Amino acid sequence: MTLAVLNISYQTLADALALGGIYALMAVGIGLVFGVLRLVNFAYGQLVMAGAFALALASEWNWPVWAGILLCFAVVLALSVLMDRLVFRPLRTQSPAVMLVATFAVAFLLQSIALLWFGSLGKIAASLAPLNRPWQISGVDIRKISIVAVLVAAACLVLLQLLLERTSVGLQMRAASMDFRTARMLGVRANRVIGGAVLLSGLLAAVVAVMLTVQNPLVTPDFALRDTIVVLAGVVLGGLNRPVAATLGGFAIGFASGLLGGALPTAQSQYLPTFLFAAVILVLLVRPNGLFTRDRGSVERV
Amino acid sequence: MTVLVLEGLSVRYGAVEAVRDLSLEVKPGEIVGLIGPNGAGKSSTLHAIMGAAPVAGGNVSLGGSSLVGRRSEDVARSGIALVPEGRRIFGELSVEENLRLGLAARRSRTGADAAIERAYELFPIVRDFRGRAAGALSGGQQQQLAIARALVAEPDVLLLDEPSLGLAPKIVDVVFDALTAIRDAGLAVLLVEQRAQRTVALADRSHVLANGELRLTLGPGDADDTEKLVGAYFS
Numbered sequence: 001m002t003l004a005v006l007n008i009s010y011q012t013l014a015d016a017l018a019l020g021g022i023y024a025l026m027a028v029g030i031g032l033v034f035g036v037l038r039l040v041n042f043a044y045g046q047l048v049m050a051g052a053f054a055l056a057l058a059s060e061w062n063w064p065v066w067a068g069i070l071l072c073f074a075v076v077l078a079l080s081v082l083m084d085r086l087v088f089r090p091l092r093t094q095s096p097a098v099m100l101v102a103t104f105a106v107a108f109l110l111q112s113i114a115l116l117w118f119g120s121l122g123k124i125a126a127s128l129a130p131l132n133r134p135w136q137i138s139g140v141d142i143r144k145i146s147i148v149a150v151l152v153a154a155a156c157l158v159l160l161q162l163l164l165e166r167t168s169v170g171l172q173m174r175a176a177s178m179d180f181r182t183a184r185m186l187g188v189r190a191n192r193v194i195g196g197a198v199l200l201s202g203l204l205a206a207v208v209a210v211m212l213t214v215q216n217p218l219v220t221p222d223f224a225l226r227d228t229i230v231v232l233a234g235v236v237l238g239g240l241n242r243p244v245a246a247t248l249g250g251f252a253i254g255f256a257s258g259l260l261g262g263a264l265p266t267a268q269s270q271y272l273p274t275f276l277f278a279a280v281i282l283v284l285l286v287r288p289n290g291l292f293t294r295d296r297g298s299v300e301r302v
Numbered sequence: 303m304t305v306l307v308l309e310g311l312s313v314r315y316g317a318v319e320a321v322r323d324l325s326l327e328v329k330p331g332e333i334v335g336l337i338g339p340n341g342a343g344k345s346s347t348l349h350a351i352m353g354a355a356p357v358a359g360g361n362v363s364l365g366g367s368s369l370v371g372r373r374s375e376d377v378a379r380s381g382i383a384l385v386p387e388g389r390r391i392f393g394e395l396s397v398e399e400n401l402r403l404g405l406a407a408r409r410s411r412t413g414a415d416a417a418i419e420r421a422y423e424l425f426p427i428v429r430d431f432r433g434r435a436a437g438a439l440s441g442g443q444q445q446q447l448a449i450a451r452a453l454v455a456e457p458d459v460l461l462l463d464e465p466s467l468g469l470a471p472k473i474v475d476v477v478f479d480a481l482t483a484i485r486d487a488g489l490a491v492l493l494v495e496q497r498a499q500r501t502v503a504l505a506d507r508s509h510v511l512a513n514g515e516l517r518l519t520l521g522p523g524d525a526d527d528t529e530k531l532v533g534a535y536f537s
Contacts, residue, residue, distance in 0.1 A: 168402065168405070168406075171395075171399055171402060171403060172403070172406060174392075174395065175392050175395065175403050178392050178394065178395075179390060179392065181354065181374075182386060182390040182392075183403070183406075184354075184373070184374040184375045184378075185352050185354060185374045185375075185377075185378055185384050185386065186378060186383075186403055186404055186406055186407060186451070186452075186455075187375050187378035187379050187404075187406035187407025187408075187455060188375055188403070188406045189375050189406075190373070190375060
């Protein structure tokens with residue numbers, strides 16, 4: 001069954017929404033840390049990769065699904081905290097350029113460790129494969145994971161919004177991302193706020209790892225690498241320093257990626273990233289502040 | 303007694319000495335003015351107290367314990383609140399959220415709502431606008447919000463960095479009247495200002511800072527002595 005006008009199947013539409021949701025979560029994960037540290041964590045994809053490998057190992061050891069997911073969360077959170085303590089905090093006072101290079105270095109390091117440990121052939125994370133089977137909705141077959149991913153992403157975003165708007169920690173995080181210096185002089189603990197952002201960012205990375213492994217059960221050291229780069233493009237496209245805009249950017253590029261992936265003939269789908277990045281460059285030439293921002297304020301250099 | 307004491311304080315940014323050998327104290331229930339021309343080192347003094355400027359020498363202590371080397375948030379949590387220059391309000395947050403942020407430095411776990419009520423009573427305009435985005439307020443309203451935000455932490459010491467900057471005389475009246483009430487409530491107030499005459503008239507004593515050094519100390523009686531004021535600024 002297809003949407004006659006655009007020649008896009010309902011499955012493709014569902015996939016696009018799901019990918020949009022997943023990319024939106026990654027965008028938030030990256031945005032949270034950027035907000036408080038003014039640091040783009042280029043190693044974010046490696047956090048997802050680590051979570052995916054945890055799921056693969058649990059699958060190999062025949063652990064029950066819930067145990068595998070727990071391991072995934074534990075590994076990602078531990079790695080996030082380590083990254084923060086060993087890399088982000090000591091370098092907090094350095095220039096943005098130093099911090100950027102540091103996260104690149106961490107990304108390469110983690111990828112190399114994964115390569116040495118697991119080899120380039122990778123491992124299979126098969127535990128959640130049943131979600132690839134379809135549900136029947138009014139005569140149309142849609143994979144369960146597509147719907148689950150959309151629902152999970154929506155739920156995470158709503159929960160996060162509630163946390164930011166209704167709790168004092170959330171308020172402090174929002175204030176810190178606007179004016180850290182003044183927030184600290186009001187008594188907001190820097191380490192608490194940064195730790196909170198890192199933790200939330202890690203939680204989201206773990207959720208993304210679980211959902212991505214369903215459709216891509218082969219976990220290799222460059223797992224989620226391409227996704228991270230696309231998400232970063234989407235975040236810049238949406239407007240890096242505005243949280244809602246960044247999330248929308250992540251969703252938009254995920255959605256576009258999903259649609260194009262489904263609509264393009266297979267032979268040409270390898271050029272998908274090229275199409276996307278070309279579109280991003282075009283948009284940035286016209287609107288350097290991003291698509292979804294209202295003010296024409298100063299452009300932040302990343 | 304929680305007295306704020308500066309002893310021989312020196313603040314240096316790299317090679318530039320912003321404050322040199324400054325000594326003063328502020329006791330509970332008094333307003334001490336710190337006046338002087340632009341670039342005199344007044345803001346640097348307040349920032350040094352808050353742990354946001356590099357202290358090159360001397361000491362800052364509150365109630366006997368030294369504050370030098372402590373993080374800004376720890377200084378705030380030990381009972382010193384700063385009303386920064388230019389207000390530094392979080393424009394995208396609501397007025398009430400801005401106020402609630404000030405609660406972060408509270409030393410007592412209870413009484414937050416009562417503290418907010420007291421702030422509303424002192425500055426009714428803040429209550430009227432509590433749901434609006436803080437950025438929509440006028441300069442004078444934002445100044446009142448900034449002071450209210452500092453007060454909800456129930457500090458022992460209140461530092462103000464040029465609160466009358468850019469405000470109409472009528473609003474300056476409102477702010478300075480509030481400072482009198484704050485002083486009478488028992489806080490120690492250190493008021494940095496460029497408006498020399500009004501500050502000298504209000505404060506229990508005013509120190510004149512020029513080129514980073516303390517030049518002169520004036521009492522309220524000197525408020526109308528323009529010769530003395532001008533001389534102090536340009537000595």
